[in-house]
Amino acid sequence: DVKVTQSSRYLVKRTGEKVFLECVQDMDHENMFWYRQDPGLGLRLIYFSYDVKMKEKGDIPEGYSVSREKKERFSLILESASTNQTSMYLCASGTDNSPLHFGNGTRLTVT
Amino acid sequence: AQSVSQHNHHVILSEAASLELGCNYSYGGTVNLFWYVQYPGQHLQLLLKYFSGDPLVKGIKGFEAEFIKSKFSFNLRKPSVQWSDTAEYFCAVNKGWGKLQFGAGTQVVVTP
Numbered sequence: 001d002v003k004v005t006q007s008s009r010y011l012v013k014r015t016g017e018k019v020f021l022e023c024v025q026d027m028d029h030e031n032m033f034w035y036r037q038d039p040g041l042g043l044r045l046i047y048f049s050y051d052v053k054m055k056e057k058g059d060i061p062e063g064y065s066v067s068r069e070k071k072e073r074f075s076l077i078l079e080s081a082s083t084n085q086t087s088m089y090l091c092a093s094g095t096d097n098s099p100l101h102f103g104n105g106t107r108l109t110v111t
Numbered sequence: 112a113q114s115v116s117q118h119n120h121h122v123i124l125s126e127a128a129s130l131e132l133g134c135n136y137s138y139g140g141t142v143n144l145f146w147y148v149q150y151p152g153q154h155l156q157l158l159l160k161y162f163s164g165d166p167l168v169k170g171i172k173g174f175e176a177e178f179i180k181s182k183f184s185f186n187l188r189k190p191s192v193q194w195s196d197t198a199e200y201f202c203a204v205n206k207g208w209g210k211l212q213f214g215a216g217t218q219v220v221v222t223p
Binding site: 031033035040041042043044045048050056058090092094095096097098099100102103104105 | 211
């Protein structure tokens with residue numbers, strides 16, 4: 001069974017802090033994704049990666065960056081956290097034509 | 112712009128009632144379509160998917176969905192819901208590279 005593991009379930013950070021969200025998948029999937037989930041807005045794609053060291057902007061990349069140094073690991077970075085980045089962050093992995101597998105999510109609160 | 116629209120944001124119904132959730136998408140090419148479910152406190156799980164072939168697809172837990180190409184729709188149905196179907200339901204379209212575009216979600220509450 002595919003497992004997508006996000007390092008933290010809950011995080012509380014202060015405005016201006018640098019924040020790292022980590023995600024690891026164990027199925028050798030080429031593609032990995034970061035979404036944020038907000039009530040009434042569904043899931044919106046922040047960034048995705050289709051190979052090691054490759055990254056592409058999603059629909060809402062502003063204020064975020066990503067890193068993929070190894071195939072199984074995809075990190076989301078908030079360079080300077082702001083209160084409007086308080087949200088649920090979901091990592092997912094998959095292949096081009098398969099359903100995505102999601103992690104449990106990280107609920108980030110920025111105060 | 113490509114979009115996915117879910118018609119209802121909140122649905123409340125009683126156990127044993129039938130459920131239908133609407134989903135329309137705007138995308139002109141070949142589409143892969145999905146319904147995901149998120150139970151309270153749990154991660155998103157795949158309910159069912161449509162890639163090609165029979166437009167009526169069956170998923171887990173008694174759910175099914177019908178792809179109607181002419182209407183750009185992929186509606187989710189269940190003939191008789193249970194209290195355990197209380198969850199948020201998301202329709203999604205594959206935009207290529209496995210990227211999914213999601214609708215805003217429908218919160219379904221089933222009362223005993």
